Amino acid sequence: MPRQLALSLLLTSLLCATAQAQGLAPAEQRIADEVKAWQPQAIDLLERSARINSGTMNLQGVRAVGEVFRQELDALGFKTAWIDMPRDMGRAGHLVANRSGTTVQGKRLLLLGHLDTVFETDAPGPLWQREGDSARGQGVGDMKGGNVIVIAALRALQRAGALDNTSISVVFTGDEEEAGHPREVSRRDLVELARRSDVALSFEGAITDASGQALATVGRRATASFDLDVKGRQGHSQGVFGNGGYGAVYEAARILDGFRQAVAEPGLTFNPGVILGGTDVALDEANSKGTAAGKTNVIANTVTIRGDLRYLDYPQRDRAHARMREIVAQSLPGASAAISFRDSYPPMAVTPGNLKLLEQYSQASNDAGLGTVGAVPPSARGAGDIQFVAPLIDSLDGLGASGGGAHSPGERVDLTSLERSAIRAAILIYRLTR
Template identity: 45%
Template sequence: MFKIINTPILLFLATSLSLLLVTVAHAKTPLDINEQKIVKQVKLALPQSLKDIEQAVNINSGSMNFEGVKQVGLLAKQQLSEIGFEVQWLDGSAFNRAGHILATHKSNNPNAVKILMIGHLDTVFAKDDNFQYYKRLSKIHAAGPGIADMKGGNTIIIAAMRALTKLNLLDNVSIKVLLTGDEESSGRPLSLSKKAIVDGAIWADIALGFENGDNNINTGMAARRGYTGWTLNVEGKPAHSSQIFNDEVGYGAIYETARILEAFRAQLEQEENLTFNPGMIIGGTSIDFDLDKSAGSAFGKSNVIAQKAKVKGDLRALSNKQLKSAKQTMQNILKNNLNHTQAELIFEAGYPPMALTSGNLALLEQYSQVSQDLGYNAVIPANPRKAGAADISFAAEHVDMSLDGLGLMGTGAHTKNEIADLTTLNKNIEKAAILIYRLSKKSHK
């Protein structure tokens, strides 16, 4: 029976106390007969898993290529249906994306543990991108769009389910597999595009994410920082540049923007695990900005005081408390406007943080034990600074335990140098399958 209270832990992953919680040496325990069978089954099915990755990678599924995302979804639907899952396509037209795949296995045991497994179908590579196909580079490396982020992770989910089904080891666990179609470019509103994740998490006891995390097989994401976009709009009084700084004209929009950004840095940069980045700035007498293209232009002259400026940025925090505090500090900075200037700061709805909790650390410890029992290394908490936001953050606050970064490891994600480390494929399939098998032996009430 699981009884984990989801309370924040006041420590950071890099501290010795945090690491102690999950790296205390545990004696290697022998695999039971079913776990030995799982290892053999994963090995036998490895060629099929490699084919599955190649087939998925060769379908372009950039987030806005709806047909491609649907095609990858139909491939996953076929694979999961063959295993025996009930699979449905969740249309995404209401949030301007292709949609999601939801596959369900329901145990007849009313006390069976319920696990939500999360992946995503889409990639960052557009339909007309010249990085389109799977390429085997060596015995242990392969390249391709989305191979690690995260078509390899989807394959690990499906391969683990295949192994457990083949061995009749899913009787005491209920599973929902959710493969979203908009992780790389979220549909809006988030209340609709992420509804399937939230609903699945409310149903579940445990959430497992199969992103590649920080691409280190010896770490797991027990915490993830959230993502919030922000827009800073600033206005000043236009006039001839010779009049700048005087009481009638003031400082102009660009000086006020510089003051605000520098104050953000000075007051918040020492906050642990908090980052805030102004990624785009335009300013001048007049400005234009295209939100869809994330591009803009400005008109101005060196002898004219700037009237308008705009900054687009992001804010990443490890907890809702930290996020709320940072937002308040940023808004307070805006109140001290330079003479004849005004500013507004608009925060967008974004990804919530996946806070470090006792439940998450307990699940990571179980996963680490599986790894060590298989003869692999211990798995320690990843530094959340080394990975971005992910879909599991929408699930984490609704479950007793959550863990991410269980996918296929690699390098160069989101670039045309994306390469997968194929030596991690069988290892992470084994670990996922045995973790779920061990969890299935514990009832939940």
Template identity: 30%
Template sequence: MTDTIAAMDKYLRKHESDMIYLLERLVNINSHSANVEGVNLVAAVLEATLRGMGFAVRRLANRYTGDNLVAENMARRQRGGGPLLVGHMDTVFPPEMGFDRMRREGNRIIGPGVSDMKGGLVVAIFAARALAAAGRNDLPIGFFFNADEEIGSPHSRGPIADEAKKSKFCMVMESSGKGGEVITGRKGRIIFDLTVAGKPSHAGHSPYPKPSAIVEMAHKIQGLEALNAPEEGISLNIGLVEGGVGPNTVAARCTARCETRFVDAQQGETVWKAIQELCAKPVLDGTSASLDIHMDRPPMVANDSILGLYELISDAAGEIGMEVSSVSLGGGSDANIVARENVPVVDGMGPAGDLFHTPEEFLETDSLVPQALLTAAAMLKGAERYS
């Protein structure tokens, strides 16, 4: 262990209680994606914290969600480059749910967004603090904390991509999972609305087969479900269906919100073409269908660039007495956005945790210091590799 790493380790162990204190401040503010005031309160705490560390902070206001934060230390402002650490401030828990306080049970910290992903925000901040405490203020560091990740980052994806392109590499601070895995791949995703139009009539006098939007939707759903190919990594799910006005009326309209996930861009193009072809061919005369993409995320494919960064992190882990492994997941994150820009990126650098999006969401307390040390050590090693 080098003197720099030893100094960072000492700093983090000494300040573990400060990490937990900051985490509690963030967790006890409800920051559901739709709670703009709450998200902005979290942003205010983080902005004050970062300014206190000497970072220049910009707030990117948005009329639909809370503000996004962009922060840079002096070295990044002067020279550019360095790593970009990305995390989100919003959660999936609405205020009325009543899950709004952090609590501790043994080695677990439980609360809304503790691991998805306010714990990751704390790890990122204290990794930068540890580097400064060890005398390495010369390393350029950037942060991007966004307000809308849980709804697909519709308003922050452009600014995230812009900041990523200014950076040598990127680490997304989502939870590392129970096993502490570094995430090197994530599936792409398309959420889409399927709308079927039929011809309304009295159910007692309608010709048969009826030009019912609901019946046509039933045929479409069967066709969409048949596109699932789990052995190839393709999934398709119909999550919400609405239509009709009553039992005595042939339905004129039916809608379905669906999603598909896929491993790489080519696979995504293939499955989307199949969806379009299916919806272009009505089974029942007098019906028609249309598609509208609600949200999409590109896949994060474990290419040489991503695997090279993972190897760097694995080497850094070895230097501090840790072991890491890599994993590819079906869920998406802002790492997908960075990967599309061909910037080296990994995810899962936050503390270990599980049961995300549930009232039992937790992180493991004893993973806070190691993950902050690993993040700091990776930034240190990245400064050599990506200079």
């Protein structure tokens, strides 16, 4: 088992076995009470933000949601700014807020959320539909609910006088669901703020296990891709396996099955998401679609494959690359292939600092009477903005709202989780900044 997985699983078992509730100090109890008192307004804020479509490509909608949260942060004494992206990137930009006292105490924090959703303007599903203690809507869990939790936690701290002499930055990105290219530009401001911070807390959706225990994220796999281009000798099908060779389709099948049998290891996945084969192949890279034509009595000369690759850390990536290249090089007669790789989101490695943050978060939760918090296996989460800052500072993710159906027309949020998550986050922030 890779060391990252072993560390996170070990910590989860230790937290469950050894965490003891100590209760909240009077100042912390006031913070928790402030969160509880504001719960109706938190739900109202979520509804107001959810009723604005903010699909990544709806630039006006992303900015409008940003303005909703900007007003909240302004009211809490943060200095806010909207960071535009280059016009040719086709992204709305990011909301950035900073607050720093004259004498900073404790850790310098970076809080992360995002304004965009996967739901573009023509997407099915309601913007907001209240259903008792839950609500359905586009992005209510991923992650407008998380943004609301940030505001609720910061408001409680401000009302309790606990924001003075703290250094806290907030970044709500406008393109988390489909980050703009080049990444060096779209994530430049985020990375620069991380360099001036000590800890990053991200408010992507919270996860619970089968027993109901809350889980947080100490590691995420990197996201990358592979391009596999296969060539064969075109000819009459009667010559296949003989003088005509095996053709591009059999070669592609050999390679993909070789990956399946010889490359897999815990935490590593690779998925051929698009494949086109025949004698006339055209791939539209920008839209990940294409056309292919051929005849049953003609040996195919071309196969084009584009795939996803996810790994826990760079050594695992390098092992996968090397083995995949070896398999590609073992060509069948009359065929050849070339493979290349592209990195996208860096890995969020499971580090001692991340595990310490989880321990502190779990203790805050336990002291507030909300139970211990365990660790999500890194392979169970997709990509997120925290991966751009995790190589620089201690990081913890999954502090957001609970729900289900993310990225689907049935996406929903458990409205009672707004209060629980905001209390956990506020107490953790309070303790980190003392």
